[in-house]
Amino acid sequence: MAAVAAVAAPIVLAAPSHADPDTDFANQLHTFGIYGPRDYNAWIGKITCKRLATGLDADAYKSTKFILTNLPLNSTQAQAMQFLGAAIGTYCPDQVGVLQRVAVQ
Numbered sequence: 001m002a003a004v005a006a007v008a009a010p011i012v013l014a015a016p017s018h019a020d021p022d023t024d025f026a027n028q029l030h031t032f033g034i035y036g037p038r039d040y041n042a043w044i045g046k047i048t049c050k051r052l053a054t055g056l057d058a059d060a061y062k063s064t065k066f067i068l069t070n071l072p073l074n075s076t077q078a079q080a081m082q083f084l085g086a087a088i089g090t091y092c093p094d095q096v097g098v099l100q101r102v103a104v105q
């Protein structure tokens with residue numbers, strides 16, 4: 001999990017900025033093999049950021065657990081961590097420390 005977080009952290013910093021962040025987010029998820037309705041995935045990404053900001057999810061592991069329960073059935077923990085990195089990069093870059101703490105472990 002820490003190795004995936006180490007890969008996800010640079011993704012946050014390299015996230016593109018275009019006029020439609022939800023489309024950019026969906027396109028980034030597709031590179032990880034994560035598909036599904038664009039609006040649904042964007043909604044999960046935004047909720048993930050809100051959960052981090054309010055302290056409901058205290059760390060990346062709790063966030064990935066929430067994400068994994070909302071991704072398609074055969075999704076992996078690695079994909080959930082990649083989703084988290086993409087969500088942070090797109091919707092809440094101020095939360096990048098969540099990924100950095102896992103990468104250090």
